[in-house]
Amino acid sequence: MTDLPGSPKWNEWLLNYSLYIILGVLIIAMVVYEPRFLSARNLSNILAQASTRGILALGVAGMIVYTGTDLSAGRILGVSAAISASLLQSVTYASRMYPSITEPLPLVIPLALAILAAIIFCMINAFGFAVLKMHPFIISLGTQLIAYGALCLYIDSQTNGAQPLASLDPRYIRVVNGSFDLGFMNLPYLVIYLAICSVIMWVIWNKTTLGKNMFAVGGNPEAAAVSGVNVTRNIFGVYFVAGILYGIAAFLEAGRVQSVTTATGLNYELDAISGCVIGGVSFTGGVGTIPGVLIGVIILQVINYSLYFLGVNAYYQYIIKGLIIILAVAIDVRKYIAKK
């Protein structure tokens, strides 16, 4: 593409930022159409909703850098959310899953177990990808079903039959849904959690061997291997970190929606993947930034929220989101196409 004589530079610039431009225009149009949209309350709602998806997306992004993907992220979140919620139901709630828990558990125990469960699933994915050399799409398609089955069994195993895991411990709800009053707006704790995860992930991606090697393996696995990078170990490392993020996202999501069912986590991976792609994590591998992921997730959430705010029919919302993903990938592929 650069070989074309006289091809103006702004062409490339336009291609690189076209998605942001299109989505930016959409959002501005939205604000012009409905000025009430621009309120502190809406902003804080959008950020809170983007938080759990954002943390999930931070995990999925690493797999996309490997030219892979993770279809199981949403269902893994479901399992971990069920674990957190079931252990943190109010001890005064009669039909709680574990009647034997009569004293409220320290929050850190359910959090740790949620993370552990997510890590186990991620290790299955990593094993399939790194050792069995399966495409991440296929291995995670399998774990997605396994995780869903496990979630249904778990929820079904309650003595009172399958019912939503609700009536959560007030401490838990407070820790997840609380907010700082900044005067002009409320800053939800959820946003702080996302920010902390993002900073840590930024450090991992930019300041550790794990992250650097991840980009090398994603960009050119052969060059990485030749330079002495242990590709298998790197993949396990990145999936391990993803597992931690999934577990945290699940713990927060359960507290946020305050009710976990078999549908929890459904299609969350799609939002996470689309957020990554919109944010410039390329499916061609080896490219992506943490700020990009955050911008992508937030843009997607703004669109979700504005469609909802405008009262657009939920079915149309699916169609619009689908079109945005197709657009994002179509533009992404054009950036890296090799012409003959």
Place this chain on the structure above:
Amino acid sequence: MKDLNRGTCLLEMKGIDKTFPGVKALDQVELRLESGTIHALMGENGAGKSTLMKCLFGIYRADAGEILVEGRPVHFSGPKEAMEGGVSMVHQELNQVLKRSVMENIWLGRFPKRCGFVSHREMFGRTKAIFDELGIDLNPRSIIGNLSVSQRQMVEIAKAVSYNAKILVLDEPTSSLTNEEVEHLFRIINKLRADGVGIIYISHRMEEILKISDRVTIMRDGRWIGTESASDLTVDKIIKMMVGRDLTHRFPPKTNTPGEDLLVVRELSGMYSPTCQDVSFTLRKGEILGVAGLVGSRRTELLETIFGIARHSKGTISKNGMPINNRNSSDAIRNGFAMLTEERRATGIFAGLDVMFNSVIANINSYKRYGFLSGKRMSEDTKWVIDSLKVKTPSRNTYIRNLSGGNQQKVIIGRWLLTDPDVLLLDEPTRGIDVGAKAEIYQLIINLAAEGKGIIVVSSEMPELLGISDKIMVMSGGRLAGILDIAAATQEEIMRLAAKYV
């Protein structure tokens, strides 16, 4: 270049043998490299230069022979271990992580760390120090993919220096550089030589080699031919050593006679570089046109541009006097072209499918009857392919991957013959095929020409081109270097033309 660092033996490769199934790739090859010298390694395509280097780096294991680095026998397990042992290589096809920075590419696999975190400051400083020492003016933070080939090469050289390389192998480093870039590269190489590094320099550019190297080793057909001081050599002498083989191969008698003009190509250029430029030639009916050239002379790109799978930026093609425009392979097939691709495994066969599928796939539209494919006619045509090309296969339902290379190639040629082409573009039709099967393919090509088809054969085996062609077209650096009548063509003349624009 008199220097104290010069003269101790850094590398000795003795009696190296390497056999691949059906081919003796290296036969008792010798190489001796001294510190502070530039040692050119020359030979035609397939002379064994790359194989020898792969044996040095442990990518291949030599069947016999000894490799000594500074007097100690070594058996590197791969490029990483070789680098750590002070032996580095800058490949022609640079293997880099394009989307990451210069410094990350240099320190990949051993990032400098502080308190467990990768230290960008230290990485930058160390990279900058090496760049300053070598006189490379590059920002270590630049993204590799945005750099020119020459800059990327310099990054690889800097990487070798960062491993304290004592032995540096450069594989055709100047093939895509401008004169100015070549000068810069030479300054860097000379600096390394003055520091006592031994450099193995693989190139086809004769003048360049005579200018920069101290010693020259010439290989031919997997054998060591000689090692001479560069000052004792001339271009003519090098060419003679490179191609001075006896033409003992037997080729089938030529029964074809070229007739009227079939294909006229005028000033054809590809669109996206690297590609061919301004190529003009005429192919006659019943003629076999051989295309010679070194690796990177863009012969494959020429065929792809004619066939329409690579876009052309200018030029015309006419067939039987009518202008044609192949915009894609379907156009080309409709216009009576057929193309046998160079990489049989990658772009020729459908390995996991049977002989029948592989035979009929290019002609699949003609088997339609009421919108469905006629199994009977496909079987008949497959039988024709197997019988007329003498394909040795248990049945038409055998997976093609279970056939030998020669028989696979026959199936693919058969596939194209079913489309009834007038012009066959054959890219390295005998690559990786044993001697017996090669003779059969030659016979087949001559028979097809005798039937009046026009055939263009790209090959890196000079004797093969001299044995079957009526005319030989030599490409060099993407351009047409000359067209030789077979009566006037010699190996020396082809080699001279092939090096014309490199």
